[in-house]
Amino acid sequence: MKNFFSKNIKDSLKEFDVTTNGLTNKKARELLESVGENVLNERKKKSTLSVFIDQFKDLLVIILIIAAVISMATGNIESTIVILAVITINSILGTVQYIKAEQSLASLKSLTSPNAKVIREGIKVEIPSKSVVPGDILILEAGDLVVADGRILENFSLKVNESSLTGESESVDKISYVIDKDEVALGDQKNMVFSSSLVTYGRATVLVTNTGMNTELGKIATLMEETQEKSTPLQASLDAFSKKLALAIIGICILVFGLSLYRGTNVLDSLMFAVALAVAAIPEALSSIVTIVLAIGTQSMAKENAIIKKLKAVEGLGCVSVICSDKTGTLTQNKMTVKKIFVDNKLVNANEIDLKNPIAHFLLTSSILCNDSTSIDGNEIGDPTEVALVNLGHDYSISEIDCRKNHSRLSEIPFDSDRKLMSTLHKIDGKSTMITKGALDVLLDRVTSIKTIHGLKRFTNEDKTHINNINKKLSSQGLRVLAFAYKELNENKNIDLEDENGFTFLGLISMIDPPREESKSAVTDCLKASIKPVMITGDHKITASAIAKEIGILQEDDLAVEGLELDKMSDNELFSKLEHISVYARVSPEHKIRIVKAWQNKGKIVAMTGDGVNDAPALKQADIGIAMGITGTEVSKDAASMILTDDNFATIVKSVTNGRNIYANIKNSIKFLLSGNMSGILAVLYSSLFALPVPFAAVHLLFINLLTDSLPAIAIGMEKSKKDVLRDKPRDANESILSQDFIKDVCIQGLLIGIFTMISYHIGLTKGSDGLAMTMAFSTLCLARLFHGFNCRGRKSIFSLGVFNNTFSWIAFIVGVILVNAVLLIPGLQGLFEITPLATSELLSVHLFAFLPTLIIQIFKVIRDIVESKKEKIEIENDNESKVQAA
Ligand code: ATP
Numbered sequence: 001m002k003n004f005f006s007k008n009i010k011d012s013l014k015e016f017d018v019t020t021n022g023l024t025n026k027k028a029r030e031l032l033e034s035v036g037e038n039v040l041n042e043r044k045k046k047s048t049l050s051v052f053i054d055q056f057k058d059l060l061v062i063i064l065i066i067a068a069v070i071s072m073a074t075g076n077i078e079s080t081i082v083i084l085a086v087i088t089i090n091s092i093l094g095t096v097q098y099i100k101a102e103q104s105l106a107s108l109k110s111l112t113s114p115n116a117k118v119i120r121e122g123i124k125v126e127i128p129s130k131s132v133v134p135g136d137i138l139i140l141e142a143g144d145l146v147v148a149d150g151r152i153l154e155n156f157s158l159k160v161n162e163s164s165l166t167g168e169s170e171s172v173d174k175i176s177y178v179i180d181k182d183e184v185a186l187g188d189q190k191n192m193v194f195s196s197s198l199v200t201y202g203r204a205t206v207l208v209t210n211t212g213m214n215t216e217l218g219k220i221a222t223l224m225e226e227t228q229e230k231s232t233p234l235q236a237s238l239d240a241f242s243k244k245l246a247l248a249i250i251g252i253c254i255l256v257f258g259l260s261l262y263r264g265t266n267v268l269d270s271l272m273f274a275v276a277l278a279v280a281a282i283p284e285a286l287s288s289i290v291t292i293v294l295a296i297g298t299q300s301m302a303k304e305n306a307i308i309k310k311l312k313a314v315e316g317l318g319c320v321s322v323i324c325s326d327k328t329g330t331l332t333q334n335k336m337t338v339k340k341i342f343v344d345n346k347l348v349n350a351n352e353i354d355l356k357n358p359i360a361h362f363l364l365t366s367s368i369l370c371n372d373s374t375s376i377d378g379n380e381i382g383d384p385t386e387v388a389l390v391n392l393g394h395d396y397s398i399s400e401i402d403c404r405k406n407h408s409r410l411s412e413i414p415f416d417s418d419r420k421l422m423s424t425l426h427k428i429d430g431k432s433t434m435i436t437k438g439a440l441d442v443l444l445d446r447v448t449s450i451k452t453i454h455g456l457k458r459f460t461n462e463d464k465t466h467i468n469n470i471n472k473k474l475s476s477q478g479l480r481v482l483a484f485a486y487k488e489l490n491e492n493k494n495i496d497l498e499d500e501n502g503f504t505f506l507g508l509i510s511m512i513d514p515p516r517e518e519s520k521s522a523v524t525d526c527l528k529a530s531i532k533p534v535m536i537t538g539d540h541k542i543t544a545s546a547i548a549k550e551i552g553i554l555q556e557d558d559l560a561v562e563g564l565e566l567d568k569m570s571d572n573e574l575f576s577k578l579e580h581i582s583v584y585a586r587v588s589p590e591h592k593i594r595i596v597k598a599w600q601n602k603g604k605i606v607a608m609t610g611d612g613v614n615d616a617p618a619l620k621q622a623d624i625g626i627a628m629g630i631t632g633t634e635v636s637k638d639a640a641s642m643i644l645t646d647d648n649f650a651t652i653v654k655s656v657t658n659g660r661n662i663y664a665n666i667k668n669s670i671k672f673l674l675s676g677n678m679s680g681i682l683a684v685l686y687s688s689l690f691a692l693p694v695p696f697a698a699v700h701l702l703f704i705n706l707l708t709d710s711l712p713a714i715a716i717g718m719e720k721s722k723k724d725v726l727r728d729k730p731r732d733a734n735e736s737i738l739s740q741d742f743i744k745d746v747c748i749q750g751l752l753i754g755i756f757t758m759i760s761y762h763i764g765l766t767k768g769s770d771g772l773a774m775t776m777a778f779s780t781l782c783l784a785r786l787f788h789g790f791n792c793r794g795r796k797s798i799f800s801l802g803v804f805n806n807t808f809s810w811i812a813f814i815v816g817v818i819l820v821n822a823v824l825l826i827p828g829l830q831g832l833f834e835i836t837p838l839a840t841s842e843l844l845s846v847h848l849f850a851f852l853p854t855l856i857i858q859i860f861k862v863i864r865d866i867v868e869s870k871k872e873k874i875e876i877e878n879d880n881e882s883k884v885q886a887a
Helices: 009-015 025-035 048-057 059-073 077-111 216-221 233-262 267-281 286-303 312-317 358-369 384-395 400-406 440-444 461-475 519-528 541-551 563-568 571-580 589-601 613-621 634-639 649-689 698-709 711-717 723-727 740-767 770-791 807-825 827-832 840-886
Strands: 115-120 123-128 137-141 149-161 198-210 306-308 322-326 337-343 346-349 374-376 379-381 409-416 421-428 431-438 447-452 455-458 480-489 503-512 532-536 559-562 581-585 606-610 624-628 642-644
Touching: 009 149, 009 198, 048 059, 048 077, 059 077, 059 267, 059 698, 077 286, 077 698, 077 827, 123 379, 137 149, 149 409, 198 409, 198 613, 198 634, 233 267, 233 286, 233 312, 233 649, 267 649, 267 698, 286 306, 286 312, 286 649, 286 711, 306 649, 312 624, 312 649, 322 589, 322 649, 337 358, 337 384, 337 461, 358 384, 358 400, 358 421, 358 431, 358 447, 358 480, 358 503, 374 384, 374 400, 379 384, 384 400, 384 480, 384 503, 431 440, 440 461, 440 480, 440 503, 461 480, 461 503, 461 541, 519 532, 519 541, 519 649, 519 723, 532 541, 532 589, 541 559, 541 581, 559 563, 559 571, 563 581, 563 589, 571 581, 571 589, 589 606, 589 613, 606 613, 606 649, 613 624, 613 634, 624 634, 642 649, 649 698, 649 711, 649 723, 649 740, 649 770, 698 711, 698 770, 698 807, 711 770, 711 807, 740 770, 740 840, 770 807, 770 840, 807 827
Parallel strands: 322 532, 322 606, 447 503, 532 581, 559 581, 606 624, 624 642
Antiparallel strands: 115 123, 115 137, 137 198, 149 198, 306 642, 337 346, 337 503, 374 379, 409 421, 421 431, 431 480, 447 455, 480 503
């Protein structure tokens, strides 16, 4: 094995026959073919067959198999065939659902795979991490994920968190010089970086030495078990509920079994019936319906630019009551364009800079040198603030490539959003010159002189006031202002934080970053949905307030608070003012945690956005941590539970709407399952208690279970997202899905269906045989449950929801009705399903009795809709009236 840590840079590069200009595209392609993609072998996926076999490990399936054996023993071959068919179809459905859910989660994962910055043919390009090959020159910056192993060539204060490999949670400082040893532990190979580490500070160029399975991570990958996602809180609580319910149902089944024996039915038949009842009544689909609906939901959310990383975030989204959002890029477009420049005591427009003025020329050069971005042929790479500066240079025919070649960077202190400054060291006119750019308020306190056309001048209080006034003027127009200063050093050295003072002021460059068009309406939606939008930004208070006012976040009585003011506030003070503070400006990432915690102490569920490397703790602390897909660092994406692929605030609001809808869909599916099962149990209990003949044969119960527990329940889960939900308040996170209203609905609706099933049953009894009664009860219950699917689509009547808005529910219904009628009408199937042929009038009455519960429920819903919309109208009128009176 080659130990690159003990090799010098020249030899290392030679090993791959490459220079610091990187590989040629041709060579990179060839290497990719010979070495393979830079990916880890996926944990072996379960084969379809093993997923299918797994379905048989379910307790209910085992019960069914026992039932099949019992029927065989009782000589009831037809029943055995039906039960086996039920088991097989159920298992196929289970397999399909499992694979679909897996596929949708896997496709979400592939959407979040990172990019890498490499130098190819001398130019910095961004490529998918899987295309990185050994020999590539990788550029690492704070916030990046290291995507391959490599030897550090150039190191600018690089700090890397290698906890995923070494377990060490502290970031380690890296070096670029040779480690002259034969053997060095991984954690001490300080001139190397390893795949899966996160860059927390600084910058480096790295020669890729190993990719894919050859990396240190690849070597241990076989030992790593992919972290399985724990079940979501809802799944956990439903699992617990299902277990309790199953116990209660088994109790009922034992009672039914006892009564059946008491009435003289033989043991095996009684047992068979009790088993079938258990299978039909136990809502085994509850937890899996949550997974399916969540998986379907996350798929449609991904199409709307929100990638869910943790399934439980979908549930949480429905409870969000505060959204703390960054300004730049999330509420604004992040398309920065330089507007005004203050240089040599003059404020000019971006197109009016006089390059003959040496200070103006120096300012422009500085803005390109103290800058990591490039903009070549419209291909912009880097921070938009910096890209705007590069583009300004282009407007004056200054190329960043030439400029940086002429004054190469000798040392640097990278930008970080805590310090709000960035410094670089260059040789300019033979002098070691440190250029610093950053937030005016931070920089101005460190300025001691000012550059004028007549030479350096002492920086006075008047100068300071004047520049601050210019800053205020620019900021109040919503412009972001960057200040520039420089300092000559006696020697070339590695600059550090202590050097960032004693500056000479150069000028200001301000840029516009217009709000996104959708931000305003998204903020209005938030307010309507009783969600508080809060802007948290590193930008200046006046700039932030101007934008916040424009989009409606900062309203009349609201406050804008600066990081420094926040520091002075006690927790109690913050607690009492919290609801009024809509803008936090000049904050650093630590403030974000304090703000999240303060809201959480008020019992609120907080969504918080973040993009920087230091945002990770706040993203983890927030209930829903949201990272930016375009501008966000890999570190922030790693910490988040959701990623916005368009970095857009409006997408968060859309996701909250989706979160609320998905939760409602899950609740409705569960209501459908529970109320349907309830009607079956009530019918059986009724007949058992009143010593009537059993209303269903075992195969009937199995058929109902198969037909209604799958398709219609999933169709309800696929109900489209409705903006209506934004009228409600956020859901209480502690509220159980089985609220009083929910249980009431389940009981009433289950009872209604049960009653009509029994009416049908009694008609059958009085008209003819036990067999006729059984057929009528079975078909009524089955059809009624299919109709009931429409009732469970939402709280409102089907007319308010849109009769044809959910195609899937119609498909589930029509398929179901066809199958029931097939069983009722086709002679071959009649025998198999213990059906007594029905006369036309009986067939019609069965359909009618099945429809009546739905008719009653819908009439009730229509009346409730009318009353509620009237109430809403009156409320709006009263509201308007009181607004007019107040005005
Ligand atoms: P948000 O937190 O809303 O995304 P932001 O981008 O304004 O906002 P930061 O990136 O932390 O927040 O920037 C804070 C301040 O630091 C800016 O207002 C600006 O003055 C300064 N700044 C931003 N980018 C740079 C940079 N690349 N170099 C130097 N200073 C910068």
